[in-house]
Amino acid sequence: DTGVSQDPRHKITKRGQNVTFRCDPISEHNRLYWYRQTLGQGPEFLTYFQNEAQLEKSRLLSDRFSAERPKGSFSTLEIQRTEQGDSAMYLCASSSLFGTDTQYFGPGTRLTVL
């Protein structure tokens, strides 16, 4: 399967701990997006990269959140000092700069903060 992959699929942590998620996009895709989805809501945009450059960040991305894509391939999303309100599904998507930029999503990482 050459789709978008995310790791881990599930993460349970205690409030105040740091967590890091990884996303591996489709290999030829140079755009990578992070979204967050809480129960009963549609996904909400967090940030996106074109190659290694982070081009846009949502105001949802507080100072405790940081995303990187150091070599323009995989990306990591780190949450520092987690809070219960951070509990959500974190989704990654990738797309090609060329064509109509259809985004393909990974399976998501479900975060539970106790």
Add this chain to the structure above:
Amino acid sequence: DAKTTQPPSMDCAEGRAANLPCNHSTISGNEYVYWYRQIHSQGPQYIIHGLKNNETNEMASLIITEDRKSSTLILPHATLRDTAVYYCIVRVGADDKIIFGKGTRLHILP
């Protein structure tokens, strides 16, 4: 905010065609209509997109009205595995983020 309006839920009998409507009355000339679906606890799955013309692929058909203010996603022979939330989205093809609304929760009835 999402630029589309969808009914919150719909039912469809298994084996019948499921027709999911979407209103996008403020769509711009360069905006595409995209459909995604999300099965419980999975990431959104791309279904189809179109600009002006009707489109068909192995999953579904997309019918866009001539004035482009509304569209319909058609699943020709719905199965239980089509039970999901379906999102209708309008966006410029080369734009960046997707703005999701609440979608339509489709229940396929056996």
